Amino acid sequence: MDSHCNGNTVLFLSSTLILLGIVCCKVGRYGRYSSDSPSGPEALIPAKVGWIVQELPSFVVPVLLIYQSGSLHTLGSKLLLFLFCGHYFHRTWIYGYFTRGRAVKISFVLKCFIFCAWNGYLQAHNLIYCTKYDDGWTTDFRFLFGLMLFLLGMAFNVHSDHLLRMLREPGDVTYKIPTGGLFEYISVANYFGEIVEWFGFSIATWTFPAFAFAIFTALCLGTRALHHHRFYLEMFQDYPKSRKALIPFLL
Template structure:
């Protein structure tokens, strides 16, 4: 790994992430991705791996790749860069080692895990290289409105995301696979409060970093989660007659 900013590579990977997000949105508008509750029953059991293992493997590159870049560069001297990269790695530490161990989701298909592993490796390199080599912040950035506002959104989104995941886990007893109506927190307003929190989190991160790669990832996340949120909302409405009529799919009071 060289120590120079690979601007053309960063631009290519960022636009690629946006295009991938748009393509995923269009595909999911027609047919939901077949994992989780929508998993096809036609797959034989050997194509599936436990949810805990699947989540660990697919999310791991988003934590490991930036950490390897930090180790190889040995040049993360700027406080702003340290804090922002810590936010990114902190999210995926939680997602890989904590959420992955606690999840009670259904077994996942290997091909889904492989695809997610590739995307997480892609984005881990993109965000890590961008902050290590392509972006420099002076001390004033830590008091800049963009950093403070973005950091506030990131913390808010993280809190919503983790709390919502906790509420979803409480719906199931160990070994249980049935679906129930989520309640409490932002679930009183939207069907997928965990998705809403993650979208807020990454747009906050993109504002705090003020980089195109971070914005590309935030947009990719929003496109992917929003399209799936609509399917989740439809699933709840069709499955439960008593499902709250006032509850929106993703954004409180709006969508």
């Protein structure tokens, strides 16, 4: 373990991440499911700006930690950090550029900004300073299987986001029934893809912080998926009754 590794902080932040996911299951209502009304026009910012701002720390913080560390000693660490930063480069700049939707609360964006800074620091610090992989890690079954899940989940996620964007013309914020891809089987194919992605990452890294983030993602997005599925069923009388909420054929 590197002398720069703060193991107690990593353990605390990882454990808190799981607890936060449990809290999200209990009280996690936001967006269209929130009953709160904005206090005034200054309480909202455009969706595109809000998304880029809130996701940015997940990319910038790891990049700064990599720069500060000087170098990464093993190929495994380099590849795993590349996967994490690659995901958030896409989510911040590419997805953020194309995103459409209603304006969002500044308070919500700030909460997401803090969370992304926290998780970006946790995952990067752990991989740079606290986890050392031997030269054979990139051929280990856990790495290869996790990498396959990560790439498959990211493909599901990106494709599903594309299908959702194609439902609306620019400026249109009405809700429509998504079709195509995994949307033929579940209501939130984009959430399913992201959950698969982060469980793949946790297997490939084989670290507690990564597993904690995967559990947090599953709890938060799983709860939101159930709300989302119920929302579709209530809004559209012709919504396909055979579709599940999150997991094809199961849930």
